[in-house]
Amino acid sequence: MPRITLDNVIRIDYEYAARRITDFIRTYVNDSGTTGAVIGLSGGVDSSVTAYLLVRALGRDNVVGLILPYKTTPPEDIRDAKYIAETLGIKYYYIDISNVRNAFAEAIPEFDEGNKVATGNLLPRIRMTILYYFANKLNKVVAGTGDKSELLIGYFTKYGDGGVDILPIGDLYKTQVRYLGKYLGLLDSIAFKPSSPRLWDGQTAEGELGVKYEDVDVILHALVDYRMNIEQAVEATGKPLELVQAVWRRVINTEHKRRSPVVPRVSMRTLGLDWRMPINRTGLSEFME
Numbered sequence: 001m002p003r004i005t006l007d008n009v010i011r012i013d014y015e016y017a018a019r020r021i022t023d024f025i026r027t028y029v030n031d032s033g034t035t036g037a038v039i040g041l042s043g044g045v046d047s048s049v050t051a052y053l054l055v056r057a058l059g060r061d062n063v064v065g066l067i068l069p070y071k072t073t074p075p076e077d078i079r080d081a082k083y084i085a086e087t088l089g090i091k092y093y094y095i096d097i098s099n100v101r102n103a104f105a106e107a108i109p110e111f112d113e114g115n116k117v118a119t120g121n122l123l124p125r126i127r128m129t130i131l132y133y134f135a136n137k138l139n140k141v142v143a144g145t146g147d148k149s150e151l152l153i154g155y156f157t158k159y160g161d162g163g164v165d166i167l168p169i170g171d172l173y174k175t176q177v178r179y180l181g182k183y184l185g186l187l188d189s190i191a192f193k194p195s196s197p198r199l200w201d202g203q204t205a206e207g208e209l210g211v212k213y214e215d216v217d218v219i220l221h222a223l224v225d226y227r228m229n230i231e232q233a234v235e236a237t238g239k240p241l242e243l244v245q246a247v248w249r250r251v252i253n254t255e256h257k258r259r260s261p262v263v264p265r266v267s268m269r270t271l272g273l274d275w276r277m278p279i280n281r282t283g284l285s286e287f288m289e
């Protein structure tokens with residue numbers, strides 16, 4: 001039984017990861033016939049690292065940033081997002097989404113400001129809509145910023161920040177993304193900024209989840225990468241049974257977020273079940289093996 005620690009998670013070859021991801025982005029964008037990518041810049045580690053990788057892959061003239069604050073966005077995040085766009089030399093738009101958000105609140109009958117999740121999730125869904133407006137207009141793809149930890153525990157808004165075309169850092173855990181950021185030359189203050197979706201005042205990811213990403217990542221490494229069962233993961237990581245169970249429960253309960261909508265079978269070949277266009281004729285197959 002291997003002993004699994006955070007060190008095992010963090011000690012990967014970041015030069016390889018950066019090269020592999022930038023090769024993927026370039027291949028994907030070339031095959032798609034688009035002219036580049038748009039990305040939402042939050043000033044957090046995930047969007048900052050993804051923006052660096054996009055520019056490495058596509059060149060700064062082919063990447064467009066969108067800074068889309070609401071009143072729950074702290075000023076230092078806006079400052080950091082602008083700093084990233086300016087350091088990378090990409091074109092960016094700054095659009096305060098308060099009016100759009102408030103128009104939803106006015107238009108929806110019995111709008112419940114007190115329901116933090118339902119109202120909070122409007123923000124990523126409004127941002128997704130604006131990102132696709134620019135993607136359509138500029139003939140670009142929407143680059144998502146979800147990392148492997150968030151994707152596996154379903155810590156994202158379905159069709160909000162989850163509504164994207166590619167997920168360049170989707171195979172890297174949150175803790176790995178931080179060190180990839182360091183490798184790429186990101187400021188420590190951004191690379192190691194505590195994660196927060198900023199959907200409501202005072203929200204932090206670890207506060208809401210009730211578990212640290214350092215623990216999430218070690219547990220997921222055991223359960224997913226090593227395919228361990230719960231008992232094996234407890235023994236290998238030394239983490240409490242309740243914590244391992246809680247993380248696994250999140251993975252199971254959010255599977256619907258990682259799938260296309262389910263189509264019930266009525267015919268010989270049902271979309272998503274037994275018919276999917278093979279992608280092995282494109283350059284992309286190399287990145288999915």
Ligand SMILES: Nc1ncnc2c1ncn2[C@@H]1O[C@H](COP(=O)(O)OP(=O)(O)OC[C@H]2O[C@@H]([n+]3cccc(C(=O)O)c3)[C@H](O)[C@@H]2O)[C@@H](O)[C@H]1O
Pocket residue numbers: 117121124150154155156157158160161196197199205208256
């Ligand atoms: N079994 C099932 N099969 C098919 N669909 C199912 C389903 N269960 C729920 N659903 C659908 O999914 C909806 C719930 O999912 P969703 O709308 O996403 O809502 P939910 O998962 O409750 O909320 C999103 C969570 O992600 C966090 N978040 C959001 C954005 C960014 C970040 C970040 O890390 O930056 C984190 C946020 O703080 C919150 O905890 C339900 O209303 C229902 O429509």
Ligand SMILES: Nc1ncnc2c1ncn2[C@@H]1O[C@H](COP(=O)(O)OP(=O)(O)OP(=O)(O)O)[C@@H](O)[C@H]1O
Pocket residue numbers: 039040041042043044045046047048066067068069070073124127145161194195196197198
């Ligand atoms: N104010 C914002 N302006 C533009 N895009 C945003 C804003 N807030 C969130 N987003 C988009 O939504 C994504 C998801 O938010 P999330 O908080 O998970 O990522 P992050 O801030 O980059 O990193 P972390 O998860 O560590 O906080 C961001 O990466 C970004 O693309």
Ligand SMILES: [Mg+2]
Pocket residue numbers: 042044045195196197198
């Ligand atoms: Mg964030």
